[in-house]
Amino acid sequence: MYNFESQHVIVTGGTRGIGAGITENFLKAGAAVIATYAGNDEAANAFKDKYSQYGEKLILKKFNVSNTNEVEAFFNDLEKTFPSLEVLVNNAGIRRDNIVASMTEGDWDAVIDTNLKGTYNMTRFAVLAMMKNRYGRIINMSSVGGKLGLPGQANYAASKAGQIAMSLSVSKEVAKRNITINNVCPGFIETELLKDLPEDQVKEYKSQVPMKRFGKVEEVAHAVLFFASKEASYITGATLDIAGGLNA
Numbered sequence: 001m002y003n004f005e006s007q008h009v010i011v012t013g014g015t016r017g018i019g020a021g022i023t024e025n026f027l028k029a030g031a032a033v034i035a036t037y038a039g040n041d042e043a044a045n046a047f048k049d050k051y052s053q054y055g056e057k058l059i060l061k062k063f064n065v066s067n068t069n070e071v072e073a074f075f076n077d078l079e080k081t082f083p084s085l086e087v088l089v090n091n092a093g094i095r096r097d098n099i100v101a102s103m104t105e106g107d108w109d110a111v112i113d114t115n116l117k118g119t120y121n122m123t124r125f126a127v128l129a130m131m132k133n134r135y136g137r138i139i140n141m142s143s144v145g146g147k148l149g150l151p152g153q154a155n156y157a158a159s160k161a162g163q164i165a166m167s168l169s170v171s172k173e174v175a176k177r178n179i180t181i182n183n184v185c186p187g188f189i190e191t192e193l194l195k196d197l198p199e200d201q202v203k204e205y206k207s208q209v210p211m212k213r214f215g216k217v218e219e220v221a222h223a224v225l226f227f228a229s230k231e232a233s234y235i236t237g238a239t240l241d242i243a244g245g246l247n248a
């Protein structure tokens, strides 16, 4: 549907779940993609093998998006791999659910550090790279959870709402340089992120979704490619729910 030939894309958390679907769709649309991941080598290698037909157009990089030194080292190295950077998808994310009275400081910090500080770390360096060409597309993988605030997700909701708020500021800073930053808010999507949910909770959540089902990775990926396209040139600071009607 879209043409990303000769464009260079970074997808954080791009080897599993929603990120893997996004990487796949960019590859199919002709882009060169760096898919990053945190530590699951097995999943990353299986992903690389599955898409071996794309050869050097698919590059994997392992680092922690919440670690500023590792992110800086990744971007210092980027020029050797990519002559320019057109698209960044801030997709890497985790959950550590608990009611706030039982939520440990470690669980709070881990989620805020990965989901929100990771987005800041990647966006900061990406914006510097994109400003050189006066062009760029940044898409944050937020969540309807950041707008609804489900119980047990104070850390997650804060991190996801934070991504949206951050994009509002950044969009105004970089608008003159033709750089856009937008948010996608999935509802419940079938990935390993939800694999710890008990069956009765899955049933309960599905009953709350007007479409009565969880979404598929492809249904999120298509929206990301739209925001990343040249055609989406006048959209910035926006947020799109992909949640089967479970809108905030």
Ligand code: NAP
Pocket: 012, 013, 014, 015, 016, 017, 018, 019, 036, 037, 038, 039, 040, 041, 043, 063, 064, 065, 066, 091, 092, 093, 094, 114, 118, 141, 142, 143, 144, 185, 186, 187, 188, 189, 190, 191, 192, 193, 194
């Ligand atoms: P997932 O299947 O658990 O995959 C998460 C990906 O993020 C993995 O590739 C993981 O790397 C990477 N990652 C995690 N922590 C990282 C870190 N500190 N540094 C770098 N990479 C890291 O999750 P998903 O369901 O696809 O979710 C992707 C995004 O969508 C998240 O931001 C999530 O909050 C958001 N979202 C998901 C849903 C849903 O229902 N699934 C709904 C709304 C929003 P490894 O493979 O090395 O572990």
